[in-house]
Amino acid sequence: MTQTAVEQPVISPSSKGKGHHKGLYVLFFTEMWERFGYYLMIGIFFLYLVDPAANGGKGLDTTKAADLVGSYIALVYLSPFLGGLMADRYLGYRRAVILGGFLLAAGYFCLAVPGDMAMYVALGLIIIGNGFFKPNIGTILGNIYNREDLRAKKDVAYNIFYMGVNIGAFICNFVAAYLRNHYGWGHAFAAAGVGMLIGLVIFSTNQQVIASGDIKKEPSPDDMPIGKIVSLVFVPAIIAATLGYFMEDILHHTLFHTRSNDAFMFACVPIIIFYIRLYTTSKKHEDKRGLGALLAFFAVAIVFWVIYNQNSTGLTIWADQYTDRGMSATVEDAAKPLGMLQTVTTDPHAVTQVDEHFRAVTDASGKTLETQGPDPYFQNLPKDQWPKDGKMRLISTEIFQSINPFFIVAFSLMVVGLFGWLAKRGKEPTTPVKIAMGIFLAGASSLLMVVAASMTNVYLDKSSMAWLFGTYAVFTVGEILVSPIGLSMVSKLSPPRVTALMMGGWYLVNAIAGKVAGLMATFWDEFIDKKLYFLILVISAAVAGVVMLMISKWIAQVVKEKTGSY
Numbered sequence: 001m002t003q004t005a006v007e008q009p010v011i012s013p014s015s016k017g018k019g020h021h022k023g024l025y026v027l028f029f030t031e032m033w034e035r036f037g038y039y040l041m042i043g044i045f046f047l048y049l050v051d052p053a054a055n056g057g058k059g060l061d062t063t064k065a066a067d068l069v070g071s072y073i074a075l076v077y078l079s080p081f082l083g084g085l086m087a088d089r090y091l092g093y094r095r096a097v098i099l100g101g102f103l104l105a106a107g108y109f110c111l112a113v114p115g116d117m118a119m120y121v122a123l124g125l126i127i128i129g130n131g132f133f134k135p136n137i138g139t140i141l142g143n144i145y146n147r148e149d150l151r152a153k154k155d156v157a158y159n160i161f162y163m164g165v166n167i168g169a170f171i172c173n174f175v176a177a178y179l180r181n182h183y184g185w186g187h188a189f190a191a192a193g194v195g196m197l198i199g200l201v202i203f204s205t206n207q208q209v210i211a212s213g214d215i216k217k218e219p220s221p222d223d224m225p226i227g228k229i230v231s232l233v234f235v236p237a238i239i240a241a242t243l244g245y246f247m248e249d250i251l252h253h254t255l256f257h258t259r260s261n262d263a264f265m266f267a268c269v270p271i272i273i274f275y276i277r278l279y280t281t282s283k284k285h286e287d288k289r290g291l292g293a294l295l296a297f298f299a300v301a302i303v304f305w306v307i308y309n310q311n312s313t314g315l316t317i318w319a320d321q322y323t324d325r326g327m328s329a330t331v332e333d334a335a336k337p338l339g340m341l342q343t344v345t346t347d348p349h350a351v352t353q354v355d356e357h358f359r360a361v362t363d364a365s366g367k368t369l370e371t372q373g374p375d376p377y378f379q380n381l382p383k384d385q386w387p388k389d390g391k392m393r394l395i396s397t398e399i400f401q402s403i404n405p406f407f408i409v410a411f412s413l414m415v416v417g418l419f420g421w422l423a424k425r426g427k428e429p430t431t432p433v434k435i436a437m438g439i440f441l442a443g444a445s446s447l448l449m450v451v452a453a454s455m456t457n458v459y460l461d462k463s464s465m466a467w468l469f470g471t472y473a474v475f476t477v478g479e480i481l482v483s484p485i486g487l488s489m490v491s492k493l494s495p496p497r498v499t500a501l502m503m504g505g506w507y508l509v510n511a512i513a514g515k516v517a518g519l520m521a522t523f524w525d526e527f528i529d530k531k532l533y534f535l536i537l538v539i540s541a542a543v544a545g546v547v548m549l550m551i552s553k554w555i556a557q558v559v560k561e562k563t564g565s566y
Contacts, residue, residue, distance in 0.1 A: 020150075020153060020156075020157060020160070021144050021145070021147075021150060021157075022209045023140070023141070023144045023206075023209050023210040023212070023213060024141065024144070024157050024160060024161065026202060026203065026206040026209050026210055027137055027140060027141050027161060027164075027203075027210065028160060028161055028163070028164040029164065029199070029202045030097075030137065030199045030200075030202050030203040031137055031161060031164045031165055031168070031199070032164035032165065032167050032168040032199070033168060033195045033196060033198045033199030033202070034101065034104065034133060034137075034168070034195070034196055034199045035164070035165045035166075035168035035169050035172075036168035036169070036171060036172045036175075036192070036195035036196075036199075037104065037105075037108055037168075037172070037191075037192035037193065037195040037196040037199075038104075038130070038192070039168065039169040039172045039173070039401070039405075040172035040173065040175060040176045040188065040189075040191060040192045040195065041108060041111065041126070041189060041192045042069075042072075042073070042312050043172065043173050043176055043312075043398040043401045044176050044180060044185070044188055044189075044398050045069055045072070045312070046065055046066070046069050046312060046313065046316050046317075047316070047320065047397055047398065048185050049064075049065035049068060049069070050062065050065045050352070051185075052350055052351055052352055052370055053370075054349070054350035054370070055350075056184050056185050056186075057185065058116075058119075059352065059368050059370070060368060061352075061359075061360035061362060061368050061525075062317065062359070062360060062521070062522075062524050062525055063257075063258075063522045063524075063525060064366075066313055066317075066518050066521035066522045066524065067257075067258045067260055067261065067518060067522050068260075069312055069313060069518055069521070070261070070313065070514060070515050070516075070517060070518010070519055070521065070522070071260045071261075071264065071515065071518065072123055072126075072127070073309060073312060073510075073511070073514030073515065073517070073518060074264050074511045074512070074514045074515035074518065075123075075127045075264075075511070076126060076127050076130045076511075076514075077130075077134075077507040077508065077509075077510035077511035077514055078131075078268075078271075078507070078508060078511035079127050079128055079130055079131025079132075080130070080131050080134050080135035080503065080504040080507040080508075081131070081271060081501070081504040081505070081507070081508055082131050082504075083096060083100065083130075083131030083132040083133070083134070083135055083136065083504065084131075084135035084136065084139070084501045084502075084503050084504035085226075085229065085501055085504065086132070087132070087135070087136045087139070088497070088498065088499070088501055089226060091132075092214050093136040093137075093139050093140045093143075093213065093214045093215075094140070094203075094207065094210065094211075094214045096132045096133070096136040097132065097133055097136050097137050097140070097203060098200065098203065098204060099129075099132050100128075100129045100130065100131065100132030100133030100134070100136070101129065101133055101196055101197075101199060101200040101203065102129070102200065103125050103126070103128055103129030103132065104125070104126055104129035104130060104133060104193075104196045105129075105193045105196040105197050105200070106125050106129070106193070107122045107123070107124070107125030107126035107127075107129055107193075108122070108126065108189055108190065108192035108193035108196060109122075109189075109190055109193040110122035110125060111123075111126075111189040111192075112185075112186035112187070112189040112190040112193070113186070114186070134503075134507060135503035135504045135506075135507060136503075138161075138490075138491075138503055139213075139491075139499055139503055140210055140213035140214060141157060141158070141161055141213065141491075142154070142213075142488075142490075142491030142499065143212070143213040143214070143215050143499075144210070144212055144213040145157050145491075146491075147212070151563075154488055154491065154492070155484075155485070155488050156416075158484045158485075158488045158491075159412065159416065159484045161484070162408075162412075162483060162484040163408070163409060163412060165405075166404075166405035166408040166409055167405070167409065168195070168405075169401075169402070169404070169405035170402045170405035170406050170409065171402075172191075172192070172195070172402075173396075173398045173399050173401050173402040174338055174339065174340060174399065174402065175188070175191050175339075176188045176191070176398050177339050177340050177341075177342070177396035177398055177399055178338070178339025178340075179191055179339075180396075181339060181341065181342055181343070181396060182339065229274070232270070232274060232277075233270055233271055233274045236270035237267045237268075237269075237270045237271055238267070240266040240267050240269055240270055241263040241264070241266055241267035242263070243266055244259075244262040244263040244264070244265060244266030244267065245259050245260075245262060245263040247259075247262045247266075248262070256519055257519060257522045257523060258519075258522060261515065261518075261519050261522070264515050265515070268508075268511075268512060271508060272508075275295060275298075275505050275508070276295065278291055278498065278501075279291040279292055279295055282495070284495070286561070286562070287495040289558050289561065289562075290493035290494065290495065290558060290562055291493070291494075291495070291502075292558075293493055293554070293555045293558040293559070294489065294490065294493045294494065294502060294505070295505075296551055296554075296555065297432075297435070297486075297489060297555060298505060298506065298508075298509045300435075300439070300544050300547055300548045300551075301435070301439075301482065301486065301509050301544075302509055302512055302513050302516070302544075303439060303442075303513075303540045303541055303543075303544035304438065304439050304442050304478070304482055304513075304541070304544070305509060305510050305513030305514070305517075306513045306516045306517050306520070306537065306540070307442040307443070307445065307446055307475065307537050307541060308442070308475070308479065308513070308517075309510075309513055309514045309516075309517035309518075310446075310517055310537070311401055311404060311472075312401075312514075312517070313517050313518055313520070313521035313524075314517070314520065314521055314524065314533060314534070315400070315449075315468065315471070316397065316400075316401070317521065317524060318449070318463075318468070318530075319397050319400040319465075319468060320397040321358060321376065321377075321379075321380075321458075322380070322456075322458040322462060322463050322530075323400075323462060323463055323464075323465050323467075323468060324381075324462040324463065324464060324465060325342075325377070325394035325395045325397070325465065326385075326392065326394060327393075327394075327395060332393055335395065336393075340395055340396055340399050341393040341394065341395070341396065342393070342394045342395070342396040342397070343391060343392070343393050343394075344374075344375035344377045344378070344391070344392050344394060345374065345375055345390050345391050345392075346374040346375070346378060346386055346387070346390045346391075347374070347390050348372040348373055348374065349372065349373075349375075350370050350371075350372065351370065351371060351372075351373050351374070351375065351376055352368055352369075352370060352371075352376065353368075353369040353370060353371040354376070354379065356459065357459060357525065357528055358376075358379060358380075358459070358525075359525040360525075377392075377394065380458060380459055380460055380461060380462055381461075381462060382460075382461060395465075400465070400468055400472075403468065403469055403472040403473075404472045404475065404476055404479070407472060407473050407476035407477075408476055408479065408480065411473075411476055411477055411480060412480055415477060415480045415481070419434075430552060430553075430556040430559075431485055431489065431555075431556065431559060432548065432551070432552035432553075432555040432556050432559075433549070433552050433556075434481045434482075434485060435481060435482050435485060435486075435548055435552075436545050436548035436549045436552060437478070437481055437545075438477075438478035438479065438480075438481030438482035439478065439482070439541055439544050439545040439548055440478070440541065440542070440545040441474055441475065441477050441478030441481070442475055442478045442479075442482075442537075442541050443537065443538050443539075443540070443541025443542050443545065444474050444478075444538075444541075445471045445472070445474040445475035445478070446471070446534045446535075446537035446538045446541065447534075447538045448467060448470050448471045448474060449467065449471055449531075449534040450531045450534045450535050450538060451467075452464075452467035452471075453529070453530040453531035453533075453534060454531050458530060486506060489559070490502050490503050490505075490506050492559060492562055492563050493558065493559065493562055520533070520536070
């Protein structure tokens with residue numbers, strides 16, 4: 001199959017040699033700022049939705065807020081299916097990234113505007129923008145490192161690239177906390193838009209450096225026409241989503257707790273069938289083996305990403321309502337200049353009315369009721385710990401979401417070094433075994449939360465923040481083993497003509513997992529004993545890890561056939 005570049009790539013002399021391609025660093029900083037915006041927004045979105053309207057929030061109960069967050073995460077990862085397809089066939093990867101970046105920035109700025117209509121328009125812009133941006137920046141990197149002299153460095157390149165993701169994810173929560181505590185929610189959301197614009201400037205001013213990664217594939221007789229994709233995927237998905245939305249009217253109850261959950265789950269079915277069809281209709285044995293291994297990997301990885309997405313749902317709720325976020329005077333003095341502190345008061349003011357299990361009280365129409373009282377933080381803080389002056393400064397909830405990216409940066413070199421040491425002795429695990437280990441570690445992180453929920457009556461007292469630190473630390477090691485390797489696996493195993501489309505498939509896994517995480521969180525209030533919530537995750541990870549181990553030899557063999565190494 002012939003390949004032509006959208007533009008003739010200009011390869012600088014320094015792009016060859018012992019080091020990495022200059023394009024890696026352009027993509028690193030572009031992705032860093034894009035992820036700054038994404039994780040800033042997602043870090044505060046749930047908190048914004050449940051914050052009383054009197055404070056500038058939306059005043060939703062936990063179920064409605066979790067449903068909206070889950071739907072957003074699902075759609076923001078589902079849209080790369082379309083964005084990857086459009087880049088593969090028409091736009092090219094650089095144009096798709098630039099278009100996606102502008103839509104993302106517009107969405108974040110729109111989210112800063114008050115009103116429900118502005119919020120939904122903003123979410124739509126962000127979802128579409130991510131679809132064009134996310135799969136294609138990773139594809140550019142993969143294409144650059146498909147060059148013969150760079151191919152052996154691809155895994156390391158993706159790990160470096162992934163560090164950019166986590167630097168952006170670490171910084172953003174401090175910016176979000178400072179802006180929302182001092183100026184309000186709108187300023188924090190606008191900061192996400194500024195971050196995306198910085199990333200666009202970096203990307204747009206270095207076009208020649210990354211031109212070699214913008215490869216437009218010549219049409220192949222095996223390619224499915226766009227009209228056929230629309231008729232086999234998008235039209236059935238819309239019909240299925242509509243059917244799912246109205247299941248409550250047909251059955252007099254929902255299947256997945258909310259209408260939006262039903263609509264999304266039904267819509268996924270035609271898309272999943274499309275990816276299975278790519279495998280079953282592939283005529284080349286090599287392509288079929290690679291697609292089969294990828295699809296098996298995708299199916300198992302869903303459990304890992306459900307646990308990952310607890311950072312925006314279950315773990316955010318735990319940090320906000322059930323964790324002791326107080327600190328010593330020394331730590332408070334150090335944290336104050338960084339804007340990490342949230343002030344709560346015992347003085348009566350408008351707050352969401354809740355029952356003894358912290359479930360929001362609603363009226364007959366489902367609208368959350370407000371009452372006069374102290375900040376919700378004091379609901380399960382013993383009275384002898386209430387401040388004498390009525391005010392207490394706490395670590396802002398979103399700061400806990402910086403723990404994971406901090407550990408990514410701190411642990412990555414150690415994990416890579418460990419496997420390098422094992423490799424020299426011929427004992428390094430294969431890539432699929434590493435993924436199985438990562439899934440088991442994700443389950444172990446949820447097991448820590450089971451212990452935390454078992455040791456504290458969270459309706460009378462608060463849990464130590466050490467449990468969250470431990471949970472994120474254990475999970476992070478698993479993430480290092482799964483996430484960057486996942487991107488590299490797609491690049492290695494995908495047939496060249498559908499690489500971006502399979503990147504979209506990888507994000508479809510994230511979409512389903514994000515929706516399942518949101519679905520679980522809509523039942524949060526119904527889990528009176530919170531350890532049962534996390535126990536479901538532990539059991540699911542154990543099963544998925546075992547399955548991954550069972551198929552690891554097969555997948556490793558396919559990787560070796562495609563790349564020459566495990």
